[in-house]
Amino acid sequence: MLVFAASDKGGTGRSVTSANVAFRRALAGDDVAYVDFDFGSPTAAAVFDVPEAMGGVESGGLHTYLRGKAAEPVRVDVWAETEHEVLRDRPTGAGNLVLLPGDRSGGEFAVGKDVLRRCTDLFLRLNSEFDIVVVDLSAGRSFAMDMALEVTSLPELRGVGSRWLVYHRWTRQHVIAASGLVFGSRGILAGGVARGHDEEDLANRIRFVRAAVPDPEAAPWAMVPPAQSAWMRKCDQDLNELAAQRNVGYTRMLGSIPLEPVLQWREQLITDEDVLSSRVANMETLQALKDLAQALDDDEAWGPA
Amino acid sequence: MTDAAVYRETTAQPRTQSVPLAHVSLELGHLYMEDFEGGADRLAEHFARVRPWADAVHAMAAVEARRPRVSTCFLIDDYFTRFSTPAELVPMVLAQAEKAGLTIDYLARESACAVADGTAVAEAVESRLVDSPAPGSDGSRPPARETGWLANGERAPGLETALEAMAHVAPWQPPRETGARRHSVFLDVELWDEKDGRRTWSCPFLAAVWQLARLGLLRHLGEPVLSPRSWPEAPFPRDWDDLPPVIQLNPAAAPFAAYRTWSALPTRFLPIEHAVRVLLDQIEADPQAMRQAADRAAGEGLPLPDEIPERISYVFYPGT
Amino acid sequence: MTAWGRAADPVLICGEVRTGLLQHSESLPARAVADLLRLRPDERVRISERPNGYAVSPEVLTGVDCRLPAAGGARTRVVGTVAARAVVTEGRMLQATASIVVAGPGPDVRHPWSHYLARPGVVEPLGKLPERAVADGLLAGRARPGELDLGAVAERLLARVARHRALDQRAPFKSRRTRLRWVALRALDGEGPSLDSFTLAEDGLRTVELRLPARVSPAAAAALCEDLALHDWLLTTLVRMVERSRLGSADAPEAVLSLRPAVDHLLHLWMPTAHVDRTLAPLWDVLEREPGFTRQWQTLVQRIRDQLALQAITLRRDALTAH
Numbered sequence A: 001m002l003v004f005a006a007s008d009k010g011g012t013g014r015s016v017t018s019a020n021v022a023f024r025r026a027l028a029g030d031d032v033a034y035v036d037f038d039f040g041s042p043t044a045a046a047v048f049d050v051p052e053a054m055g056g057v058e059s060g061g062l063h064t065y066l067r068g069k070a071a072e073p074v075r076v077d078v079w080a081e082t083e084h085e086v087l088r089d090r091p092t093g094a095g096n097l098v099l100l101p102g103d104r105s106g107g108e109f110a111v112g113k114d115v116l117r118r119c120t121d122l123f124l125r126l127n128s129e130f131d132i133v134v135v136d137l138s139a140g141r142s143f144a145m146d147m148a149l150e151v152t153s154l155p156e157l158r159g160v161g162s163r164w165l166v167y168h169r170w171t172r173q174h175v176i177a178a179s180g181l182v183f184g185s186r187g188i189l190a191g192g193v194a195r196g197h198d199e200e201d202l203a204n205r206i207r208f209v210r211a212a213v214p215d216p217e218a219a220p221w222a223m224v225p226p227a228q229s230a231w232m233r234k235c236d237q238d239l240n241e242l243a244a245q246r247n248v249g250y251t252r253m254l255g256s257i258p259l260e261p262v263l264q265w266r267e268q269l270i271t272d273e274d275v276l277s278s279r280v281a282n283m284e285t286l287q288a289l290k291d292l293a294q295a296l297d298d299d300e301a302w303g304p305a
Numbered sequence B: 001m002t003d004a005a006v007y008r009e010t011t012a013q014p015r016t017q018s019v020p021l022a023h024v025s026l027e028l029g030h031l032y033m034e035d036f037e038g039g040a041d042r043l044a045e046h047f048a049r050v051r052p053w054a055d056a057v058h059a060m061a062a063v064e065a066r067r068p069r070v071s072t073c074f075l076i077d078d079y080f081t082r083f084s085t086p087a088e089l090v091p092m093v094l095a096q097a098e099k100a101g102l103t104i105d106y107l108a109r110e111s112a113c114a115v116a117d118g119t120a121v122a123e124a125v126e127s128r129l130v131d132s133p134a135p136g137s138d139g140s141r142p143p144a145r146e147t148g149w150l151a152n153g154e155r156a157p158g159l160e161t162a163l164e165a166m167a168h169v170a171p172w173q174p175p176r177e178t179g180a181r182r183h184s185v186f187l188d189v190e191l192w193d194e195k196d197g198r199r200t201w202s203c204p205f206l207a208a209v210w211q212l213a214r215l216g217l218l219r220h221l222g223e224p225v226l227s228p229r230s231w232p233e234a235p236f237p238r239d240w241d242d243l244p245p246v247i248q249l250n251p252a253a254a255p256f257a258a259y260r261t262w263s264a265l266p267t268r269f270l271p272i273e274h275a276v277r278v279l280l281d282q283i284e285a286d287p288q289a290m291r292q293a294a295d296r297a298a299g300e301g302l303p304l305p306d307e308i309p310e311r312i313s314y315v316f317y318p319g320t
Numbered sequence C: 001m002t003a004w005g006r007a008a009d010p011v012l013i014c015g016e017v018r019t020g021l022l023q024h025s026e027s028l029p030a031r032a033v034a035d036l037l038r039l040r041p042d043e044r045v046r047i048s049e050r051p052n053g054y055a056v057s058p059e060v061l062t063g064v065d066c067r068l069p070a071a072g073g074a075r076t077r078v079v080g081t082v083a084a085r086a087v088v089t090e091g092r093m094l095q096a097t098a099s100i101v102v103a104g105p106g107p108d109v110r111h112p113w114s115h116y117l118a119r120p121g122v123v124e125p126l127g128k129l130p131e132r133a134v135a136d137g138l139l140a141g142r143a144r145p146g147e148l149d150l151g152a153v154a155e156r157l158l159a160r161v162a163r164h165r166a167l168d169q170r171a172p173f174k175s176r177r178t179r180l181r182w183v184a185l186r187a188l189d190g191e192g193p194s195l196d197s198f199t200l201a202e203d204g205l206r207t208v209e210l211r212l213p214a215r216v217s218p219a220a221a222a223a224l225c226e227d228l229a230l231h232d233w234l235l236t237t238l239v240r241m242v243e244r245s246r247l248g249s250a251d252a253p254e255a256v257l258s259l260r261p262a263v264d265h266l267l268h269l270w271m272p273t274a275h276v277d278r279t280l281a282p283l284w285d286v287l288e289r290e291p292g293f294t295r296q297w298q299t300l301v302q303r304i305r306d307q308l309a310l311q312a313i314t315l316r317r318d319a320l321t322a323h
C-alpha cells in the first residue's frame, strides 16, 4: 500500500511522525519503505540516524533516478546503516525498513512524461516488495504532490492501494491550512479530480493527522493556574469546532500525536526503550504512534466519513 | 545438437519464411503527382534518361554473375496525394517505358510501405530502429530519443540540459555526427508527424521501408510482407485500394527482392536518399531474413555486405 | 543452434538476469502472457506448454559504445548491441535478461553502425581484450559510470513489461527481485561445458561463472542462467517466507496461514532444466551435489506440508469437540 504524507505547511511534524509510523510497522513485521519526496527539506535520514544519507545522498538518489540518470535509486537498509544504538540490532520478527533518500543538491523540478513513467515504475516496484510504502511529500501543493496524484490516477496503478495522510498542528492557522490543502480550489481533491480521480473515492482515501497536540488535561498543562487551564480548555474546544466546520474533525481524523518533549527537542524515533527504560518519552506518545501505524490499514478507519 | 528432439512445439520454434532473391532490383522510377501532371511527355523523357543507366546496371550485374537476375520495379505515390486511377495510369506508364525499351516487372504503391494488406509495415520497421550510440553510451540510460525523429549523431543540448546547467551559463554547443571524419554532417530525420490523431509517415521513412522490401528483409510474424501478386495485364482497377501492394506485370521476371538495389532518380531526391541511408544505418532488419540472404549469397559465391546501406546504390540524373 | 552468435571469434559471453514474481493476482493465462511479451509488433513470442508454461519475448537491442569493467583497471572500449529478452514461466514468474557476446580483438576504429546491427547482441572491442580481467571485472560488483551496465538494460526491460496494463498489480504476496550476473569464457577445445562457480554476493546479487564450448548459442546460455536464477529466486523466497511465518512457533495456525500463498503459487514452479538445452542440463548436477538446491527445496516443502497436515488434524479435532 502507498501512503502519501502531506501537509500544507512545513514544520508540522509530518516527516518525524511518518518515520515513526514506518518504524512501528517494520517492528510489527511488515516490510516498509520510506520514500523521501520531501525535496525541499529531507529529514528522514536524520530521524533514522543514517549519517551517510543525511540531507540526501551525494548522487544516485531519487532525483537522479527520476531524471533518468540511474536505473534504480539508492536504497538504505535502515537496520544495517543506522547509528542508533537500539536499532542496530534488528529485533526478531521485524520486517525490512528501507529508506530511499533524495539527492543532496536535488530540489524541485518539472514533471515530464518520462519522469511520470519512472515514478510509475518506482511505485510499482516498491509495491511489489513492501507491505507499506510511505511517501513523504514536500509541504504545500508541490511538484511531488502533483506527481503522486498523476501517477496514482494511471490505469497501471489501478490495483495498487493508496492512502493520504494530511498532517497539521493543533492551531487555528494549521487547521484552516490543512482543510484548504484538501478541499481548497487548488487542493488535493481538485487536483486529483483534474487528473481523473473520482472525487468521492479520493476523499475516502484522505485522512488528517494532528501532530504535537497539547493535552490541557495532562502534564505539564494540568499544573497551571485554573484561569490558564480554563482558557486552554476553551481553545481546545473552539479548535474542535473549527475543525469540524472545516471537515477536519474527528470523522476524518486518523490519529493525534501528543506534544512530545523528546520530539520537541530532537527529530528522532521513539523507541520502546525511550518510554520503558530511560523513560525520557511519554507512554501516550508511543501509544498514539502505535495506534496511527495500525490504523493505516484498518479499513474501519477509512471510507466514507 | 546431434540427435533430433522427439518432442517439438511449433509455437516454441517459429519459422521464418524465406523469399526468392534476384541479384539486383532496379528501380526505374518513382512517380509523384507533379510528374503525372507533366503528362505522358514527362514520363517519356524520364524513361529515355534512365535507359542508358539501366543498361549499365545490367552490364554491371553481368560482371558479378554469369547469369544475372535483374528485376525492375516502379513506385507510384498514392500515399501523399491521390491522383488518377490504376486503370488510367498503369497502362500509360507501361507504354512510355516500353517506348524507351524498358520493361517494368513490378509495380508498387507507396501507401503499401505504410500499411500492406492490413499489416502496419512502417510501424513495425519503426520498432526495429536501434539508435546508434554516442561514444560513452554504457546502457545505463535509454538512448536520448526525440519521439518521431532519428539523427545520425548527438543533437545540440536542448532545453532540459540548458536549465540544469543554468547556474553556469552553458555556451552553445553544436550537434555532432557520430563517426564523423573530423567535421560533422549532422542530419536529423523526421519519421512522421501527427495531425488530429492521424499519423503521416515521412517520405524518407517510407523510402527506407521500400528499400528493405526490395532487399527481401521484411517479415511479419515470420511471413514475408509486400510480396508481389501476379497481375499480368489490363484491366487495372479504378481505385488504388483495389490494387495489391506490389503487382508482378512480367510473368518471366526475376524475383522482386534482390541482394542489392539500384535506383535511378532525379537529383532532387538526393537529400531524401541521404536520410534513407541514415535510417537504414540504424534499422535492425529481421535477423533470420538477414541470415537467409547471407547464406544464399554465400551459396552462390557472391559477396554481400553485412551493412544494409552498403547494399543500396543510386544513379542521380539531372532534373528536378 | 549455431555458434556464439555472429561474432568473429567470440571470446566471452555475459549477461544479467533479473527475476521476480509477475505482479498479478493469479497466474496469467498463456494468451495474456503472449500479449505481455509482444515487445515488437512484427515478431512472435515463443511459447511452450510442456513440461511447463514458458514464453520468451523477441529480443530488443540497445546500442552501446563504452568501456568494459576489467579487474586491474585495463580499459577496453567496445561497440555493439546488448540483446535483452523477457521470459515468463507458468504465467507466474517474470525474468529479464540483458546479454552480450564479446568478439575477439577488432580494428582500432568504430565501424558504421549498420555493421554492428548485422551482429545483434555482439559487442566488438576496439583493439585487444584481456578476457580474464574483463570476466573478473564483470563479476565484481557495480559498474562505474562509463562502464557497460547490463543490469540497467535488464531493469528497463523488466520495468517495461511489469507496467503492462494486463497486470492487476495484486500479487498474492510481497517478494523481492534477485539479480544474477553470469560470465562464460570459452571452454578449451574438446572440453564440454562447466559451471565453475555460483556465488551469493551481498545485496541480493548472484554471480555465476561458466565455461562453454563455442557451439553453445548465447540464447542457450541465457536460458541456462535464467533457469538457475528462477530456482535460486524460488529457494530464496520460500526460505524467507518460512522464516517470517515463524513456522513451529507458538502461533501455529497463523504461521501456516501465512504460507498459503506459497502453497498456492510457488510449490509447483520447481522444475530444474525444464527449458535448458540438453547439452547444458548436466551443469545443474553440480549445484544439486553442492549445495543441493533441490534437497533444500524438498525439505522446505515437506516442512510446510507437515505443518499443514498437523493443522488440518487440529482443526478437525477442534471442530469435533465443539459439537
Ligand SMILES: Nc1ncnc2c1ncn2[C@@H]1O[C@H](COP(=O)(O)OP(=O)(O)O)[C@@H](O)[C@H]1O
Pocket: A007, A009, A010, A011, A012, A013, A014, A015, A016, A017, A043, A139, A167, A211, A212, A213, A257, A258, A259, A260, A261, A263, A264, A265, A266, A267, A268
Ligand atoms: N509530537 C511532537 N511533539 C513535539 N514536537 C514534534 C512532534 N512531532 C514533530 N515534532 C517536531 O516538529 C519539528 C518539525 O517536524 P518535521 O517532521 O520535520 O515537520 P515537517 O516534515 O512537517 O516539516 C521537528 O523538530 C520535530 O521533532
Ligand SMILES: [Mg+2]
Pocket: A011, A014, A015, A016, A038, A041, A042, A043
Ligand atoms: Mg519534513
